[in-house]
Amino acid sequence: MRISRRSLLKGAVAAGAATTLVGTAEAREHRESDPDSVGMLYDPVRCIGCRACVTKCKEANGLPYTRSADGLYDAPNDLNSETKNIIKVLNVGDKWSFMKAQCMHCVDPSCVSACMMGALHREGEGTRNHEGEKKGTGIVLYDKSTCVGCRYCQIACPFNVPKFEWNAAFPLIVKCELCRHRADAKKTGPLALANPACCEVCPREAVVYGKRAELLQLARKRQAAHPEKYEAKIFGEKDGGGTQVLYLAPKGLSFKQLGLPELSEESPAHFSESVSHAPYLHGFTPIALYATAAFLIRRNKKKEEDAERHEEGK
Amino acid sequence: MSGHGHPQAIGGKLFDPLMKFLLATFGVAVAVMAYRFFAGIGPVSNMTDGYAWGIWEPVNVVVFTGIGAGAYSVGLLCYLLNKGKYHPLVRPAVLLGAICYSLGGSSILIALGRYWNSYWLALPGVWNLGSVLLEVAVCVITYVSVLWIEVLPAVLEGAAKSKSTFWSRIGQTWGPRLASAMPYIIALAVVLPTMHQSSLGGLMLIAVTKVHPLWHTALLPTLGLISCLSMGYGAVVVLTTILRYAWNAKADTRLFADLSKVNGGLLFLFSVLRLGDLAVHGKLKYLLVPDHHLLFFVLEMALFLVPAFMFFSPKVQKNRGKLFAAALMSLWAGALWRIDAYLTAFNAGDGWEYMPSIGEIVVTVGMAAVGMAVFILVSRLFPVVTLRDSHTQSNLGAGRIGTAAGR
Numbered sequence: 001m002r003i004s005r006r007s008l009l010k011g012a013v014a015a016g017a018a019t020t021l022v023g024t025a026e027a028r029e030h031r032e033s034d035p036d037s038v039g040m041l042y043d044p045v046r047c048i049g050c051r052a053c054v055t056k057c058k059e060a061n062g063l064p065y066t067r068s069a070d071g072l073y074d075a076p077n078d079l080n081s082e083t084k085n086i087i088k089v090l091n092v093g094d095k096w097s098f099m100k101a102q103c104m105h106c107v108d109p110s111c112v113s114a115c116m117m118g119a120l121h122r123e124g125e126g127t128r129n130h131e132g133e134k135k136g137t138g139i140v141l142y143d144k145s146t147c148v149g150c151r152y153c154q155i156a157c158p159f160n161v162p163k164f165e166w167n168a169a170f171p172l173i174v175k176c177e178l179c180r181h182r183a184d185a186k187k188t189g190p191l192a193l194a195n196p197a198c199c200e201v202c203p204r205e206a207v208v209y210g211k212r213a214e215l216l217q218l219a220r221k222r223q224a225a226h227p228e229k230y231e232a233k234i235f236g237e238k239d240g241g242g243t244q245v246l247y248l249a250p251k252g253l254s255f256k257q258l259g260l261p262e263l264s265e266e267s268p269a270h271f272s273e274s275v276s277h278a279p280y281l282h283g284f285t286p287i288a289l290y291a292t293a294a295f296l297i298r299r300n301k302k303k304e305e306d307a308e309r310h311e312e313g314k
Numbered sequence: 315m316s317g318h319g320h321p322q323a324i325g326g327k328l329f330d331p332l333m334k335f336l337l338a339t340f341g342v343a344v345a346v347m348a349y350r351f352f353a354g355i356g357p358v359s360n361m362t363d364g365y366a367w368g369i370w371e372p373v374n375v376v377v378f379t380g381i382g383a384g385a386y387s388v389g390l391l392c393y394l395l396n397k398g399k400y401h402p403l404v405r406p407a408v409l410l411g412a413i414c415y416s417l418g419g420s421s422i423l424i425a426l427g428r429y430w431n432s433y434w435l436a437l438p439g440v441w442n443l444g445s446v447l448l449e450v451a452v453c454v455i456t457y458v459s460v461l462w463i464e465v466l467p468a469v470l471e472g473a474a475k476s477k478s479t480f481w482s483r484i485g486q487t488w489g490p491r492l493a494s495a496m497p498y499i500i501a502l503a504v505v506l507p508t509m510h511q512s513s514l515g516g517l518m519l520i521a522v523t524k525v526h527p528l529w530h531t532a533l534l535p536t537l538g539l540i541s542c543l544s545m546g547y548g549a550v551v552v553l554t555t556i557l558r559y560a561w562n563a564k565a566d567t568r569l570f571a572d573l574s575k576v577n578g579g580l581l582f583l584f585s586v587l588r589l590g591d592l593a594v595h596g597k598l599k600y601l602l603v604p605d606h607h608l609l610f611f612v613l614e615m616a617l618f619l620v621p622a623f624m625f626f627s628p629k630v631q632k633n634r635g636k637l638f639a640a641a642l643m644s645l646w647a648g649a650l651w652r653i654d655a656y657l658t659a660f661n662a663g664d665g666w667e668y669m670p671s672i673g674e675i676v677v678t679v680g681m682a683a684v685g686m687a688v689f690i691l692v693s694r695l696f697p698v699v700t701l702r703d704s705h706t707q708s709n710l711g712a713g714r715i716g717t718a719a720g721r
Contacts (some may be wrong), residue, residue, distance in 0.1 A: 015515045021542045021615040028444075072533070078665075079363075080363070080396050081363075106586075110520050112441075112442075112444075113444045113445065113520060114445055114446070114447060114520055115442055115445060116435070116441070116442055116445045116448040116451060117434050117435070117440040117441060117442060117448070118440060118442045127439070127440045127441065127442050128440050144428070145431065146431060146434050146440055147427075147428050147431060147436070148427070148428050148429065148432050148435075149426050149427020149428035149429070149431075150425075150426055150427075151366035151367065151427065152445070152449060152517070154363055154366035154445045155366055155367065155517075155518075155520075155521055155524070155660075156520045156521060158521075158522065158524070160363065160364065160662055160663060162363075162364050164363060164366065164425075164427060165354070166354055166355055166356030166361065166362070166363075167353070167354045167356040167357065168354045169351065169352055169353065170428070171352050171354060171355070171427040171428065172428075176330075213612060229401045230699065236661065253344060259609050261523040261663075262523070263521075263522070263523065268519075268520045268521070268522040268523075269444070269520060271519060271532075272446060272516070272519040272520035273444045275519050275532045275534075275535065276446050276449070276512075276513060276516040276535060279535075281513070286505055286509060289504065289505050289508065290501050290502065290505045291505075293394060293500070293501035293504040293505060294392075294497055294498055294501035296393075296394055296396075297394065297500050297501055297504075298497040300393060300394075300396040301393075301497055303396070303399060304396075
C-alpha cells in the first residue's frame with residue numbers, strides 16, 4: 001500500500017487539529033476586574049466575633065452543623081465540606097484579631113484555570129451554557145454536573161478554599177458561591193445579583209456586600225477616618241491579580257500574620273497558563289512536530305526496507 | 315530483519331508462583347478500591363483538603379508514566395533518529411509504556427471523586443483550554459490508545475503464526491495493513507508524550523504559594539520532559555537486564571552503553587538547568603536552610619549526577635552490573651524529583667500533614683503488581699522480547715509480516 005504525499009498531509013492535519021485544540025490558548029492577557037463585579041469587604045477592626053455570619057451561612061446554604069468532639073455545638077475550626085464561611089481568632093504575639101475566611105472570588109481565579117471542564121467558573125463565563133447566569137458579576141460558581149472530583153482546584157487555590165466531601169461515595173466540591181441563590185430579581189443593584197447571608201446578618205458592618213469598586217472606596221474611607229486603626233494596604237486590590245473579596249488589616253498586623261498568602265500582582269492562573277501555553281505557538285508547534293515526525297519516520301522506514309531488499313537481492 | 319534478531323513469544327506456564335503472587339497482591343488492592351467506591355476516598359486514604367492528591371497522583375500517575383516513557387524515549391532514537399540498532403528494545407519498551415500509562419489512567423479513575431462525570435472529557439466543547447490537567451488528561455487518554463495500537467504488531471504477528479486458520483488470516487491481513495499506517499501512529503506517539511510529559515511537570519506551576527521555591531520554577535514543564543526521557547532510558551535498561559536474567563533476553567551491553575551516553579547527557583542537562591535556574595533566580599540561599607527539603611534536594615542531585623558521571627566512564631560502560639545500577643539510579647532520579655515536586659515540597663499551609671495510608675500504599679503496590687503480571691502474560695503469549703539465541707526460533711512464513719510489522 002503506497003501512501004501519497006496528499007494522505008501524509010491529511011494525516012498531519014487531522015492529528016494536528018486534535019492536538020491544537022488542546023494547545024490553542026496562547027499566553028493570555030492579564031485579566032482585569034469587571035466594572036460591575038460584586039464582592040465583599042471584611043473589616044477585622046469592626047468584627048466582634050459573634051459568628052452570626054457562620055450560623056447564617058449554614059442556614060442559607062443548607063449545610064449541616066459541624067459537631068465538636070463532645071457533640072454539643074457547631075464549632076468548626078476551619079473551612080470544611082460543611083462550612084463555607086468561618087470566623088477565626090488569631091493570636092500574633094501580644095496582638096490578636098478576628099479573621100474571616102470564605103471564597104475570595106478572585107478576579108482571575110486559580111481554581112477556574114485549573115478546572116478541566118468549567119465546573120468552577122466565573123458566572124456566565126463557563127465552558128457550557130448555564131441558564132440564567134449573568135456575565136460580569138465575577139462570582140465563582142460550581143456546576144457539579146461537569147465536576148469529576150479531580151481536586152486540582154484544591155491544589156491550585158492559594159487560599160485553600162474549595163473543600164471536598166472525603167467521606168461520601170458521591171462527593172461534591174463545597175465552597176462559598178456568594179449566596180447567588182439568595183439574589184432578589186425584584187431589587188436593583190448588587191442585591192439583584194447575589195445576597196450573601198453573612199453580610200446580611202452582620203450587626204457591625206464588619207462584612208459588607210456590594211460592587212467591588214464601591215467596596216474599595218468604602219475601605220479607603222474607613223482607613224482615612226481612622227488611620228490609627230488600620231494598615232494602609234487593602235488585601236485583594238492587586239494581590240494574586242486581585243480578588244473580589246477585600247480585606248482590611250488592624251494596625252500593627254500584616255495580612256501574612258492574618259493568614260493570607262503573599263501573592264504577587266500576577267495571578268497564579270496567568271503565570272501557569274502563559275508558561276504552559278507559550279511553547280505551543282497557537283498550536284503551530286504540535287502540527288509542525290507531527291508533520292516532521294511523520295515525514296522522518298516514513299522516510300527512515302523506507303530506507304530500512306530498501307536496505308533489506310538490497311541485502312536479500314545479493 | 316537485517317542483523318537484529320526477531321522477538322518471540324516466551325511461552326511457558328502462565329500461572330507460575332510469581333504470577334499467582336502478583337495477582338494475589340492485586341486482589342488485595344481490588345478490595346480496597348471496591349471499598350473506596352462505597353465509602354468514599356477518605357476512609358481508605360490519608361488525603362485531606364490540604365493534601366488532596368496523596369500518593370495516587372504523584373506516584374501512580376506521574377511516576378508510572380515516567381517509567382512508561384521508555385516507549386517514547388526509545389521510539390525517538392529508533393524512529394526519528396533512525397538508530398535501527400535499538401529495535402530489539404522497542405517492543406518491551408512499548409509494552410511497558412502501554413501498561414504503565416494504562417495503570418496511570420485507571421489510578422486516576424479510582425482517585426476521581428466524581429468519576430461518573432468523566433464522559434464529559436469526550437466532548438471538546440466543554441474543555442477548559444486553560445487547564446493544564448485537561449491537557450494531561452486528554453493527551454494521556456489518547457496516548458494510551460496509541461500505545462496499545464503500537465503493541466498490536468506483536469499481537470498480530472503472534473496471531474499470524476497461530477495454528478488456527480482464523481487467527482492466522484487476521485494476523486496476515488491486518489499485520490501489513492497496520493504496518494503501513496504505523497509511521498503516522500508513531501508520529502503521534504512522538505507528539506503526545508512531548509505535550510503531556512511537559513504538562514505533567516507543569517501541573518504545579520499554578521501552586522505558586524504551595525510548592526517550595528527550590529522546586530517551583532517556570533522550568534517545571536521543561537524539567538518534566540527531560541526527566542521523562544531519562545527515566546525512560548533508565549527503565550528500558552533496567553527492564554531488559556531483568557529480562558536477560560529471567561528469560562535469557564538479548565541485552566547487548568554495547569547497545570546499553572550507547573543508550574546510556576544519551577541518558578548521561580540528559581541527566582547533565584537536567585542538573586545544569588535545575589542548578590542554573592536556582593542561581594539565576596537567587597534561590598541558592600534556600601540551600602543554606604538545613605531542613606528535610608535540603609535533604610531531598612541533595613539526594614535528588616546525587617541521583618542525577620552520580621549516574622551521569624558513571625554513564626560516561628568507559629569502565630562502567632563495559633560492566634553490565636554497573637550499567638544496571640546507574641540506569642536504576644537515573645530512574646529513581648526522575649521519580650524522586652517528581653515525588654518531591656508533587657508531595658514533599660508541597661505544603662498547603664500550616665497545620666497540614668500527610669503520610670500515605672496503608673490503603674493508599676496497597677492500591678499503588680497492587681497496581682504495580684498487576685502491571686508486572688500483564689507484562690509477563692503478554693510476553694509469554696506474543697513476540698515481544700528478543701532472545702539471545704534468536705536462530706532457534708521458527709518463523710518460517712511469517713517473514714514478510716515480520717519485516718513489515720517488526721520494528
